[in-house]
Amino acid sequence: MIRKLAMTAATGLALTATGAFADVVIADVAELSGAGAAAGAVWHDGVKMAVEEINAAGGILGEQIDLREYDSQTDPQNSRAMVQKAIDDDAYVLLGTVYSSSTVVNMLVAQQNGVPQLTGSESPTITAKGNPYIFRTAFGAQKGLPKLGTYLKDDLGAQKIAVIWANTEFGKGGHDAFMAVAEDLGLEIVADVPTEQAQVDFAADVAKLASAGADAVFSYMTEEESARFLIEAEKQGLGLPIVGDTVIASQKVIDLAGEAANGVASHVGLTAEAPVPAIQEMAAKFQEKFGYGADHNAIKGYIGAYTVKYVTEQIGEFDREKFAETMHGLCLDAASHPGVLMDVCWDETGEMSRASFLVEVVDGAQTITKTLPAN
Amino acid sequence: MSEFIQLLLSGLSSGSIYALAAVGFTLLWQASQTINFAQGEFVMIPAFFVLALSVKLGFPVWLAMPLAIILSVLILGALFKRLIVEPMHKHGTIPLVIATIALGILLKEMVKEFYSPLGQPFPSLFPQDVFSIGGAAISIPDIANFTIAMGTIVALQLFLSRTRTGRSMQATAQNPDVAEILGVDIKRMVMYTFLINGALAAIASILITPVYLAKFSNGEVLGLVAFIAAIVGGFNQIRGALVGGLLLGVVDNFSAAYFSSEYRQALPMILLIVIILVRPQGLLGTSEGRTV
Incomplete structure (x- = not known):
C-alpha cells in the first residue's frame, strides 16, 4: 500500500x-x-x-x-x-x-x-x-557616432560643437565616443555640459549652450531628459541645430516634446519610419x-x-x-x-x-534623409 | 552678461513656482502645525487631473484646468484635512508627519499604477515666443509663470491682510484660543487654509508641468525644493516662503551654470545648513517659543 x-x-x-x-x-x-x-x-x-x-x-x-x-x-x-x-x-x-x-x-x-x-x-x-x-x-554608440560626426562636419558645416550629455553609463559612453570622433574630424568642443538622470530643469544648461558660440549642439541623453531639454531649448530660443544619436529623434521624445522636437536631426539605428x-x-x-x-x-x-x-x-x-x-x-x-x-x-x-539612417524631425514625425550602410 | 540675465530671469520664473508650494507649507504649518511631506505630490497630482479630464474624458484643456483646480481644492484640501489631518492631529506632530509621508508614497504609486509610470506631455498655457532683453532670450512662458505665481501670492497676502476672513485666519494661526474667544470659527478658518493650499498646489502644477512633463516622480524634486525654500525663507512667514522659493530658483540656476552641474542639487542643501546654523528662524521668519 x-x-x-x-x-x-x-x-x-x-x-x-x-x-x-x-x-x-x-x-x-x-x-x-x-x-x-x-x-x-x-x-x-x-x-x-x-x-x-x-x-x-x-x-x-x-x-x-x-x-x-x-x-x-x-x-x-x-x-x-x-x-x-x-x-x-x-x-x-x-x-x-x-x-x-x-x-x-x-x-x-x-x-x-x-x-x-x-x-x-x-x-x-x-x-x-x-x-x-x-x-x-x-x-553601440561607437558605431553610430562616426556617421553623425561626418554629418555635422560635411552636411551642416559645423566646426564648433556644444555637447550636452547624461552623466550616466549610457551618456558617458556616448560622450566619450563622440569626443573621440570630434577629435578625429577636427571639430572643436566649445561647451561640455553633463546633466543628471531624471533632471527636470534644463534652464541653466541651455543658457550655457547658448552662450558658448557653437555652430551646433550634440545631445546624448535618455528620452524624458531629451524632451525636457528640447522644450527648454525652444523656450529660450536656442536657435542652433540640435543633433543626436537615436534617442533624441525617437517617437517617445517627439510625443513628449511636441513642436519643440521639430528640426532635430539624428542618426538612428532603428526607426519605425525606416524605408x-x-x-x-x-x-x-x-x-x-x-x-x-x-x-x-x-x-x-x-x-x-x-x-x-x-x-x-x-x-x-x-x-x-x-x-x-x-x-x-x-x-x-x-x-x-x-x-x-x-x-x-x-x-x-x-x-x-x-544598416542605419539619418533622420530629421519634420512636423512631429521622423523623416529619413539618408540610409547608411552597416559598418 | 546676457547669460547672467537669462539665468536670473529663468531662475526667478521657476523660483516663483517653488514659492507657491513653499507658501502652502507655511500656511499649513501656521494654521494647524501640519508639516505636509506630501506637498510635492500635491503639486504633481493636479497635472494628472488635467490629463485625466482632457485626454481620458475629452474635456477641452481650458475647461480641464479650472476643473482640476476645483478637484485639487476638494481632494487635496478638504478631503486631506478630513481624512488624514483631523484623525492624526490629536496624536501630535510626528505621527502626522509620518502620515503625510505615507500619503505622498500612496499618491505617487497610485499615479504610477492607474495612469502610467511614463512621463506625459502637458499643454502649455502660453505661446513659446521669445524676445530679447540685453541680449538675453526671454520667453513668454517664463514671464507668464512669474507673473501668475507672484500675482497669486500677492493676492493671497492681500486676502489675508485686507479681508475679515483673512484676518480671522491670521488670528487663528497666531493664537487659536484667543481667536475662538473672540468668536472666530477656527475650524472653518483652518479648513480654508487647507483649501487654499490645494489651490496653490494646483496652480503650481499647471505652471511647472509643461516643462517638467507630467510624471509620478515629480513630487520628489518639488517637495524637497519647496520644503527647503520654506525653511530658508522662514517657516512661519508667507513672505519668507516667497523669498526662499525665489532664492532657490536663482541659486539652482547659478550653481548649475557657474559652479557645477553635478553638484547643483547639493547647493540648496548647503544653503539650508548655513541658514539653520546662522539664522534658524529663516531669512524672514520670526523666532517661536514653545512650551515643552
Whole structure:
C-alpha cells in the first residue's frame, strides 16, 4: 500500500515537473518604472508582441515561451537582483536591460551563471568587457557616432560643437565616443555640459549652450531628459541645430516634446519610419496593439525575442552554452528570418552591425534623409 | 552678461513656482502645525487631473484646468484635512508627519499604477515666443509663470491682510484660543487654509508641468525644493516662503551654470545648513517659543 502511494506520488511529481518545464522561460528584465520607464516599458511591449507572435506560430522547437517580466525600477542594484531572480527562475535567455548603467552591473551575474543576455543598451563599454554572454539588439554608440560626426562636419558645416550629455553609463559612453570622433574630424568642443538622470530643469544648461558660440549642439541623453531639454531649448530660443544619436529623434521624445522636437536631426539605428517594409508592418501592428507608436526600443525588444527563436532553432536545442557560441559571428538575413526585420550580424564581442539612417524631425514625425550602410 | 540675465530671469520664473508650494507649507504649518511631506505630490497630482479630464474624458484643456483646480481644492484640501489631518492631529506632530509621508508614497504609486509610470506631455498655457532683453532670450512662458505665481501670492497676502476672513485666519494661526474667544470659527478658518493650499498646489502644477512633463516622480524634486525654500525663507512667514522659493530658483540656476552641474542639487542643501546654523528662524521668519 505504502509502495503504491509512493509510486503514485512519484508519478504525480514527475508529471508536474514535466509540466513545469514544458514551456521555455524567457526573462525580460526591464525598466518598467523609474526614470527609465519611457525606454524599458516600450522595449517590454516590443518583446511581448514578438513572444505572442512566436507562441501563436507554435513557439520555439515546439515549446511555448513563458515570458516573465522583472522590473529593474531603473536601479542598477535592483536590476542585478532581478537578473539573479530570473536566473533562479530557470530563464533560458535574458532580455534587457535597456539602461546601460544597469546592464554593466547585471550582465556580470548573467555571465557568472552562463546565461545569454540580449540587451537594448548602447553604451560602448557593454561589449568591451569581454563578456561572452552579452549581445546587443542595437549597435553601440561607437558605431553610430562616426556617421553623425561626418554629418555635422560635411552636411551642416559645423566646426564648433556644444555637447550636452547624461552623466550616466549610457551618456558617458556616448560622450566619450563622440569626443573621440570630434577629435578625429577636427571639430572643436566649445561647451561640455553633463546633466543628471531624471533632471527636470534644463534652464541653466541651455543658457550655457547658448552662450558658448557653437555652430551646433550634440545631445546624448535618455528620452524624458531629451524632451525636457528640447522644450527648454525652444523656450529660450536656442536657435542652433540640435543633433543626436537615436534617442533624441525617437517617437517617445517627439510625443513628449511636441513642436519643440521639430528640426532635430539624428542618426538612428532603428526607426519605425525606416524605408523597410518589415519594420513598417511591425510598427503598424504595434500601434494597433498598444495604442501608441513603436520607437527604436520597441523594435529592439521585438528583434531580441525573435533572435532567441532563430538561434535556438539553428542549434536545435535549449542549450545556453551553444546559444552563446552560435551568436558569435552569426549573421541573420531578414529574408529567411523575418523577425529580425533587417539583415544583421554579431561579432565576437556581441557587438552588432546593421544598416542605419539619418533622420530629421519634420512636423512631429521622423523623416529619413539618408540610409547608411552597416559598418 | 546676457547669460547672467537669462539665468536670473529663468531662475526667478521657476523660483516663483517653488514659492507657491513653499507658501502652502507655511500656511499649513501656521494654521494647524501640519508639516505636509506630501506637498510635492500635491503639486504633481493636479497635472494628472488635467490629463485625466482632457485626454481620458475629452474635456477641452481650458475647461480641464479650472476643473482640476476645483478637484485639487476638494481632494487635496478638504478631503486631506478630513481624512488624514483631523484623525492624526490629536496624536501630535510626528505621527502626522509620518502620515503625510505615507500619503505622498500612496499618491505617487497610485499615479504610477492607474495612469502610467511614463512621463506625459502637458499643454502649455502660453505661446513659446521669445524676445530679447540685453541680449538675453526671454520667453513668454517664463514671464507668464512669474507673473501668475507672484500675482497669486500677492493676492493671497492681500486676502489675508485686507479681508475679515483673512484676518480671522491670521488670528487663528497666531493664537487659536484667543481667536475662538473672540468668536472666530477656527475650524472653518483652518479648513480654508487647507483649501487654499490645494489651490496653490494646483496652480503650481499647471505652471511647472509643461516643462517638467507630467510624471509620478515629480513630487520628489518639488517637495524637497519647496520644503527647503520654506525653511530658508522662514517657516512661519508667507513672505519668507516667497523669498526662499525665489532664492532657490536663482541659486539652482547659478550653481548649475557657474559652479557645477553635478553638484547643483547639493547647493540648496548647503544653503539650508548655513541658514539653520546662522539664522534658524529663516531669512524672514520670526523666532517661536514653545512650551515643552
